[in-house]
Amino acid sequence: AVDTAHAHAYSSAIAASDAANAAMAGALAAVPTLTQAAKEEFEWVKKEYFAREQMALGKIKEGVIMAIEHPGIAAGSATVAGIVLLKRPRSYLIQRVRRVFVSKETLLSGIQAEVNHMRQTVNLMSNESQKLMDRAATAEKRFQKGWNTLRHVVPCLTQLSFLFLFVFNITLEWMYTFSGKKGVPFKVS
Structure with missing residues (x-):
């Protein structure tokens, strides 16, 4: 049984070796074809990269030309990009806006208090005026x-x-x- 197992293992090793040699021969035969296909794929990727690079450079050139022709838009775009993308300018702007809103809110509350005071004064004057008008009407009736x-x-x-x-x-x-x-x-x- 050991001889049979040994013979069977030896025949399996020879079969595996033959299969590996056949696979290697097939692979070596396919290497030029695969190399050619890889070369074609690489050339296609290179062309696509070059086309995208040219398109991106064209967009950048258009942006530079537009920035030269319209500096206000360019400055606004750069400012917005800086505010959106960079943390420090964004936090600075938020703090400034908060300060402005707080100062405006304080000013607005002061104005609101003044308006309420003026309304009370106007209501008081209106009531006094109505009383005086009633007195004048009564005095005129008595005079008549x-x-x-x-x-x-x-x-x-x-x-x-x-x-x-x-x-x-x-x-x-x-x-x-x-x-x-x-x-x-x-x-x-």
Whole structure:
């Protein structure tokens, strides 16, 4: 059994060696074909790289020409790129904007307080003005009532004064008549 196993192992080793030699011969035969295919692939990759490089350089040249023609846009683009890509300018800008907003917010709250104060003042003035308008209307009504009363009273007073003078004159005549004197020393007219 050992001889059989030894013979079987030896035949397997020879078969493996033959298979390896056949594979090596096949591989060596395929090397020129594979080398040619690899060379073609390398040339294709090289052409694609060159084309992409030319396209990228063309875009860079266009960007440089545009930056020369439009410096404002270029500066804005560079600033935005710096802010977006770099951490320090971004944090600086954020802090500056926060400071501006805080100062503007403080200013705005102060203005809001002033506006509220002015509204209160305007409301107070409006209320006082309404009170004064009501007082003026009441005073005007009282004046009109007094004027109307005076217009009605003056003719009555005039008539009353004429009546008083008439009674006074009659009383004087009567006094002189009964006192024994003749004539009235004076007459009020």
